[in-house]
Amino acid sequence: MYKLSLCLILVVLAAIPAVVTTRAQQNPETQDDLRKQIGTIIVAPGSGPTLAVADFQLRAAGVDKALETFNETLWNDLKYAAVANLAGKSLYPKTLLADPATLRYDEWVNEPVKADYVAFGSLTGAEDAQGFLFDVKTQQQLLTARLSGNGREMAHQFADQIVKLLTGQDGIASSKMAYVNNREVFLVDYDGYGSRQFTRDNSIALFPSFSPDGKRLAYVSYRSGYPNVVIRGEDGLILGSTQFRATTSSPTVAPDGRIAFASSKDGDSMEIYVANSDGSGARRLTRTRKAVNISPRWNPRTGQEIAFISDRGGAPRIYLIGADGTNERPLLTLGGQMDSPAWSPDGRFIAFTWDGGGGAFNIYLADVATRQVVRLTREGRNESPAWAPDSRHLAFQSNRTGRWQIWSMHLDGSDQRQVTRTGGKTPGWAR
Numbered sequence: 001m002y003k004l005s006l007c008l009i010l011v012v013l014a015a016i017p018a019v020v021t022t023r024a025q026q027n028p029e030t031q032d033d034l035r036k037q038i039g040t041i042i043v044a045p046g047s048g049p050t051l052a053v054a055d056f057q058l059r060a061a062g063v064d065k066a067l068e069t070f071n072e073t074l075w076n077d078l079k080y081a082a083v084a085n086l087a088g089k090s091l092y093p094k095t096l097l098a099d100p101a102t103l104r105y106d107e108w109v110n111e112p113v114k115a116d117y118v119a120f121g122s123l124t125g126a127e128d129a130q131g132f133l134f135d136v137k138t139q140q141q142l143l144t145a146r147l148s149g150n151g152r153e154m155a156h157q158f159a160d161q162i163v164k165l166l167t168g169q170d171g172i173a174s175s176k177m178a179y180v181n182n183r184e185v186f187l188v189d190y191d192g193y194g195s196r197q198f199t200r201d202n203s204i205a206l207f208p209s210f211s212p213d214g215k216r217l218a219y220v221s222y223r224s225g226y227p228n229v230v231i232r233g234e235d236g237l238i239l240g241s242t243q244f245r246a247t248t249s250s251p252t253v254a255p256d257g258r259i260a261f262a263s264s265k266d267g268d269s270m271e272i273y274v275a276n277s278d279g280s281g282a283r284r285l286t287r288t289r290k291a292v293n294i295s296p297r298w299n300p301r302t303g304q305e306i307a308f309i310s311d312r313g314g315a316p317r318i319y320l321i322g323a324d325g326t327n328e329r330p331l332l333t334l335g336g337q338m339d340s341p342a343w344s345p346d347g348r349f350i351a352f353t354w355d356g357g358g359g360a361f362n363i364y365l366a367d368v369a370t371r372q373v374v375r376l377t378r379e380g381r382n383e384s385p386a387w388a389p390d391s392r393h394l395a396f397q398s399n400r401t402g403r404w405q406i407w408s409m410h411l412d413g414s415d416q417r418q419v420t421r422t423g424g425k426t427p428g429w430a431r
Contacts, residue, residue: 034365034372038412041392043082049166051084052113054120056129057098063126069151070123076191077159077173078119080417082392082410083166087113098122100132100141108136117142119162126150131158133165152193172388175431177395178208178217179406179424185219190388190408190429192419198236207426211253212300212345214389214430216277218251218259229261229279240278250295254323255303260285260296262308272296272308274323285325288312293319295340301347307331309339318352318366332366334373340384343368344391349411351376351385351394363396365411376413386427395419395427 043049055071058064079086093107097120108115121131127150133143145161147154153174160171175190178198185208188195199205204222211217216239221230228242229251242248246265253259257277262270266284270292275282286293291312299305303323310319318341321328331350332338336357341350350366362377363385380400387394388408395408406424409416419427 034367034370034374035412037367038365038374041411043084047085049084049116050087050114051078051162051166052087052092052108052115052118053078053089054092054097054118055089056120056131057096057122059098059122059124060126063123066126066151067123070129070155073152073155073191074119074159077155077171078162080191080393080415081159081163081171081173082415083163084117087115099130100134103134103136105136105139117166119158121145121158123151123154127154129154129158131161133162152189156189169390170431172390172393172429175389175429176214177386177406177419178210178219178428178430179397179420180205180208180426181420181423185217186424188406188419190419192417192421195420195422199232207250208428209250209252210428210430211257212255212389216253216257217428217430218253218261220249220251229259229275231259231277231279240276240280242275242279242282252297252306254298255300258303258323260298260306260323262294262296270294272306272321274306283325285321285323286310286328292316297341297343297350298323299343299347300345307341307343307350309341318350331368332371332373337361342385342387342394344387344411345389346391348391351387353383353385363394363413374413376409376411377416382407384426386429388429389431393429395429397425397427 053075091112108118115136118136119133123129129147131145134141143165145158147157156173159173163171172190177188178185183204185199185205186195187198201221201223206220208219215234218229218231220227226245227248230241231239233239244265246263248263251259251261259275263273264270271284272286272293273282273284293310296306296308306321308319317330318332320331336355339353341352343350353361354364355361361381361383363382364373364375366373380398382396382398385394385396392411397404398407404425406419406427407416408419
């Protein structure tokens with residue numbers, strides 16, 4: 001049997017997963033029920049309501065570059081949001097649309113546009129804009145937005161407001177990701193722009209994981225000489241850390257700030273622990289002799305349950321356990337090597353890495369209630385899934401270009417986009 005190493009470097013950098021027993025329970029390639037359910041969450045091209053996104057117009061001189069950036073970014077944000085079918089701009093009327101007074105409803109409702117909604121507006125300065133959203137079928141104004149910032153920031157703001165109005169859920173255009181590159185943690189905008197270094201430990205940083213509100217980031221650092229969990233605020237200041245002389249990995253932050261992680265602090269085996277928000281008061285949840293328990297992830301919706309990987313009994317599986325250490329049970333019993341369970345913010349799905357029973361490692365999605373599984377990636381090796389705050393998108397690391405980079409995709413596996421260009425591993429995603 002393949003044995004997991006207790007050495008953190010091997011567990012983390014080599015991403016050694018667990019071997020799982022085979023059970024003839026399902027074929028992830030043919031889980032049509034789950035695929036249909038996912039299809040109701042993501043609006044595919046040609047389906048759902050139709051949104052026309054007219055280019056914003058200039059109301060100030062010398063801001064042509066900001067306008068170009070704004071229009072390109074807004075289109076990309078709304079396309080990736082997948083909450084409406086975007087009407088092609090080649091179908092739009094020739095009339096320039098900058099404010100409600102110039103809106104002619106029939107031009108947008110009728111052929112060839114056939115829109116349900118129209119978004120438009122103008123830049124009144126390099127860092128000021130006004131946007132509008134209309135329901136052109138009912139001729140109702142739904143949104144007036146005052147925007148500020150650079151072209152990209154204003155576009156992200158407007159896109160998120162449109163998504164919020166149409167779905168009732170927060171958008172992700174203004175969200176950020178964390179990832180590891182060159183032994184430090186970096187932050188980057190969700191679309192790959194604005195990469196900046198977050199930690200300067202001059203050591204080894206691993207496993208960045210945001211709190212659900214995005215205001216805290218936990219990761220493993222060797223800055224003390226041992227791998228310990230470090231918690232930092234948005235400003236980078238350290239809010240707490242563990243102080244173990246042992247192997248520690250995979251921190252995850254609960255909605256109330258508690259930290260779960262894997263550690264060998266009480267012996268040779270890796271076990272799951274929960275600590276206070278500053279890393280103090282660690283309490284052991286699992287107690288399995290000669291077994292490896294790693295990769296814990298909170299249920300962000302409840303904050304009362306944790307998914308993790310265990311090889312107890314020689315058959316590693318994704319397990320679930322209560323935050324108080326009770327109700328421990330296996331979730332999936334699939335043959336092959338599994339790793340990195342990640343719970344969606346709405347608590348409905350768990351994404352994970354799996355070799356499908358002997359093939360290449362890819363990202364799969366499991367419905368927690370039905371335990372149905374579908375495959376999301378196919379090209380190259382794909383690992384370490386992380387959920388966007390909207391439960392509709394995923395980030396992951398992939399070597400499909402010949403080097404590990406951060407990618408993102410819709411939760412049905414469509415529209416896979418490269419986020420980083422200079423390398424990246426183990427992403428986290430936050431508001």
